[in-house]
Amino acid sequence: MGFSRIYFLVVCLVSLAGSALAQGRLNGVVQDSVTHEPLAFASVFLANTTLGATTTEDGKFDFPRVPKGNYDVVASYVGYRLAKQNITVGTAAQSVTLRPASSGPQLGEVVIHANPHQEDDYRKFTGLFLGTTTFAKQCRISNPDAVLVAYNDTTKELTASAENFVQVENEALGYRLKYFGLRFNYNTESESVSYDGQPVFEAMTPRDDRQQQQWEANRAAAYHGSQTHFLKSVYDNRVAEEGFLAQQVRLVPVPRAARGMSLLSKKKTRLTAAEQDSLRKWQDLPLIARLYPAARPIDSLRRISPDKDQVFLRFTHELQVCYFGEAPDPNYDAPMSAIGPVGATMPAKRQVSRLLLLAPETRIRPNGSLANPLDVVTGEYWGFQKIGDLLPLDYEPPVATARTPLPTPPAKAN
Template identity: 55%
Template sequence: MRTVLAFFCLLLPGLALGQGRLSGVVQDSVTHEPLAFASVFLANTTLGVTTTEQGTFTFPSVPAGGYDVVASYVGYRLARQAVTIGAAPQQLTLRLAPSANKLGEVVVRPNPNRASDYQKFLDLFLGRSTFSKQCRIANPDDVLLDYDPKANELTASAYKFVQVDNSALGYRVKYYGLRFVSNFTEQVVTFYGQPVFEEMTPHSERQRRTWQANRVRAYLGSLAHFLRSVRDSQMTAQGFVARRLRVVPNPRFAPADSARKQLLRQRRAYSAAEQDSLKRWASVPPSFALLYTAPRHLDSLRHVVSGGQRVFLRFRDHLQVTYLLVGPDANYHPQPSPFARSAAPPPQDRQVSELMLMQPEIEIQPNGQLANPLAVFIDGYWGFEKMGEFLPVNYQPPASSSHP
């Protein structure tokens, strides 16, 4: 199932990023009075602070790049503002609107299938990897689920946040503003929001070492690892091979699909010949995937401007990315795409992923995040990785861990 990129962004080991100072004040949006002891955090990081009695906050040192600054306070809606951190100090004013009528604005329909819908949500949100099996949602009753049978679509949200305790990586993730959508017909999953990470306290030195090793494992071969290697001209050195994957429409699909739908609309008992036709028509793929065996050169995947200060991900068709240095999770079982038939299935002993751009080019920012993360589709192994492998933007593995 394809996934819209929402948050998987990390840093390369030893990355020398610039630092910037961020400060500001949190206020009531109506009275402009300061809000003391409000929570302020940078989404997708472990960076969070509490405002003073005067409602002020300071992040003295933030790695350069783009962030969502989020403020939270009991009885108020979240306030969010996008910033780009550079060398110059920045100051923000975050104004929170009272949420007295918020619950009244939410319409919750009866859901007799909540148990099965919730299990589908868990599988698609947490994932099915070894690390995902060690994740749990601490506040399941706060998850609002709705299934639309007409659209064949499952959506999930929360009044405040969804808390995921990841015992494999040692993180407690509070996912504010979750918007989760799974369309089962199109086989596409999208989820995004403003998560904040909190370090869990290990019970022993052994557990601390296990968390460190698991974080490195989650990092190696990840999409963010790939993005950083592209930005820093280290793709081959970091163990990645990229190949062009061209998806060609199947001219037989439209007539076969039309004939199948026309027969199904009759809603009657079908003869043996008609049943055979339905099976044959259903097996016709919409398109074919043609894989070019020659590896792509780094400069064919990116557009570098401003003397190397700005790097954009840019390539034609789709991209198949293979990570050579670490194999896939034991629970990963590659599935053939329902949208395109390939001549050869990907190898079982490699992390093989597919990347699709939804716009001509997307900037890779200094902190490893994409300027527009929702403009990318991922499939294959990267689509398999979910919350079990979710690491904060400011995570940096040990320098010796760039290779296993």
């Protein structure tokens, strides 16, 4: 058992915190970084939300009602690099100045134009970027010519970028997503995927009430069991109540190798050539993942600051997270990892994911987003979900309903 074959790291360097009931006002101006001249009709948005605006002729913008929280406010203008500023919105009005820099080639800079029509590479990119879930299959990139895809035979990396934005039409969730500043990387040897950028969402207009209801149902399905849903349950201390089971996974040597290495390391005399060769082979053997079935207590998943104002995700080794509220997507063909001891009765309807923390701890915001998404890597079911299942951070999930009762794992945590 281990991380799924494709590791998944998605970065949306933005977060929304707080309740939509508390709102503030945000306004400002977009100017050229050198001349400070206003940039008219620039796009300004709060990244990974549905909140966007266009500047006036004098470069000004205004968001009259912004839910209280922390955001990346981003300005985009043709011929300029993205300008970004992190802000915290409270009840008092505040103003910001964004100054994008020209994106023209600098002295000594080499500009390489990749062919955006390499069909095989582009097809592979769309599958890894949008995903292969039922919802992802209802997505399309409406400006494919804007995507520059290239493969490097030396590094074995498939990369993709866009000078301005990639536009995704998500017919399953009813959103039009503009993904600014795309930086995508797929390593064919490690099969690891990473991408980041600054997305903004626009709600699409439904054909009729029936389509709107379907979109709302699909959005709820995309939210339930997601990483955001889990992290919010950790923040709120409602892991079990929300239908999650969090378990610890440790990577250990295979038993035979562990015993052999232990015996050789304790040997008093000098190792023979054969013993040295055996030790080298055992050291090169892959580790196996050992699951500890007991549910992790909340204090082993999070730390609360002394002033009670901040919550941090913190756990040791790896975390296996099982969600019992929904069955996995029909297109998920990987075997679902075990969640309990052999012979234990466990619900068949479950989604099993893995979470690896790259830092000692990382801050969780009240809505389940991370202050630094680079601090975590997801695998298994969460690694299967990509842009096609992505929701804006200002999405309000429906009122919680009764969840499937959790299985009763061993009482003692290891």
